[in-house]
Amino acid sequence: MNQTTTLYAAYATLIETVLGELVTEGVLPAGTSFANVTLEPPRDPAHGDLATNAAMVLAKGAGTNPRSLAQPITAKLRAQPAITNAAIAGPGFINLRLAPDAWLTELKTIAALGDQYGRSSIGAGRRVNVEYVSANPTGPMHMGHCRGAVVGDALASLLEWAGHRVIREYYINDAGGQVDVLARSVHLRYREALGDDIGAVPDGLYPGDYLKPVGAALAAEFGDQYRTAPEDEWLPLFRKQAVARMMELIKSDLAMLGIHHDIFASEAELQAAGKPEAAEGWLRAHDLVYDGELEAPKGKAPPEDWEPV
Structure with missing residues (x-):
C-alpha cells in the first residue's frame, strides 16, 4: 500500500480495479460509471471490516440482479491476499474481512506518517x-x-x-x-x-x-x-x-x-x-439567465407575499 493512501482509499481503488476487469471481460457494459459505488464499514462489525454496494448500484446496467453480479465480484476479491473473505449479504451487499496483516501494515503506516497520515x-x-x-x-x-x-x-x-x-x-x-x-x-x-x-x-x-x-x-x-x-x-x-x-x-x-x-x-x-449589476450583466452575456414567472407552490395556496417575478 502506498504510504500516502489510507486503508479505505486503497481498498476503494481495489474495488474499482476489480470492476474494471469485469468491464473488460464483458460482465459489465463498457462505459459503466463507478461514481455511486461506495466502500465503508458495515453497520454491524460482526459482518466484516468493509462493505461495498457495488453489485447493488451496477446490476441494473449489467442486465442482472445484484446477487448474481456480486458473485464474480466476490470471486475476484477472494483472490486478493489481504482479503480473507468476501461474502454476499442480503439483496446484494458485499462484506469484506481483511487479513490481520492488512491492519498491522496500516498501523505501521500511521506511525510512520504521524500527523501527515491521510493528507x-x-x-x-x-x-x-x-x-x-x-x-x-x-x-x-x-x-x-x-x-x-x-x-x-x-x-x-x-x-x-x-x-x-x-x-x-x-x-x-x-x-x-x-x-x-x-x-x-x-x-x-x-x-x-x-x-x-x-x-x-x-x-x-x-x-x-x-x-x-x-x-x-x-x-x-x-x-x-x-x-x-x-x-x-x-x-x-x-x-x-x-x-x-x-x-x-x-x-x-x-x-x-x-x-x-x-x-x-x-x-x-x-x-x-x-x-x-456586473454579475447579472456577465450572466446575461453568457445566456445563463432565465426570465419568466415562478410558478406558485403546488398543492397549497401561495404565501401572502408571493411575487411571481
Missing part, C-alpha cells in the same frame, strides 16, 4: 472559496452562529488537507434595513452616554446592553455633535461605526474558537461598486 493531493491546488458564519453584524454571535462557524471551518480544513487552496470568507451583511436599525439603536445609546434619559428602548430597535459601550465610545469621540442632529447627518456615520464595533466583537468570539477568515467581504461595498 491528500486530490485537490491539486484548485482554489475553493468557503463562505461561512456571515452572521448579521447587529449583535454578538449566538450558539447557532457558533455551530455554523465550527462546521464551516472544519470543512475548510478538510479541503485544505485534501490539497485544495482554500479561501475562508465572511460575508458581512451590512446593507439594508437591519443595519439602519442598528445605527438608530446605537444613537439611542450614544444619547444615553451623554446623560439623556432614554426611557424604555422603543419597539423595533435593538435593546441589548452590548450597544452601551458602542454608544459611550461615540460620545467620547464626537461629544454632543449628533445629539439632536437630523438623522440624515449621523445615520451613515453611526451605521459604519456600529458595524465596525460589532465585527470586532464577532472576530473576538471567533478567535476564541480558533477561527480566522482570510476575507471579510462587505455587502455595502459590493453594492456601491456595482458588483451585483
Whole structure:
C-alpha cells in the first residue's frame, strides 16, 4: 500500500480495479460509471471490516440482479491476499474481512506518517472559496452562529488537507434595513452616554446592553455633535461605526474558537461598486439567465407575499 493512501482509499481503488476487469471481460457494459459505488464499514462489525454496494448500484446496467453480479465480484476479491473473505449479504451487499496483516501494515503506516497520515493531493491546488458564519453584524454571535462557524471551518480544513487552496470568507451583511436599525439603536445609546434619559428602548430597535459601550465610545469621540442632529447627518456615520464595533466583537468570539477568515467581504461595498449589476450583466452575456414567472407552490395556496417575478 502506498504510504500516502489510507486503508479505505486503497481498498476503494481495489474495488474499482476489480470492476474494471469485469468491464473488460464483458460482465459489465463498457462505459459503466463507478461514481455511486461506495466502500465503508458495515453497520454491524460482526459482518466484516468493509462493505461495498457495488453489485447493488451496477446490476441494473449489467442486465442482472445484484446477487448474481456480486458473485464474480466476490470471486475476484477472494483472490486478493489481504482479503480473507468476501461474502454476499442480503439483496446484494458485499462484506469484506481483511487479513490481520492488512491492519498491522496500516498501523505501521500511521506511525510512520504521524500527523501527515491521510493528507491528500486530490485537490491539486484548485482554489475553493468557503463562505461561512456571515452572521448579521447587529449583535454578538449566538450558539447557532457558533455551530455554523465550527462546521464551516472544519470543512475548510478538510479541503485544505485534501490539497485544495482554500479561501475562508465572511460575508458581512451590512446593507439594508437591519443595519439602519442598528445605527438608530446605537444613537439611542450614544444619547444615553451623554446623560439623556432614554426611557424604555422603543419597539423595533435593538435593546441589548452590548450597544452601551458602542454608544459611550461615540460620545467620547464626537461629544454632543449628533445629539439632536437630523438623522440624515449621523445615520451613515453611526451605521459604519456600529458595524465596525460589532465585527470586532464577532472576530473576538471567533478567535476564541480558533477561527480566522482570510476575507471579510462587505455587502455595502459590493453594492456601491456595482458588483451585483456586473454579475447579472456577465450572466446575461453568457445566456445563463432565465426570465419568466415562478410558478406558485403546488398543492397549497401561495404565501401572502408571493411575487411571481
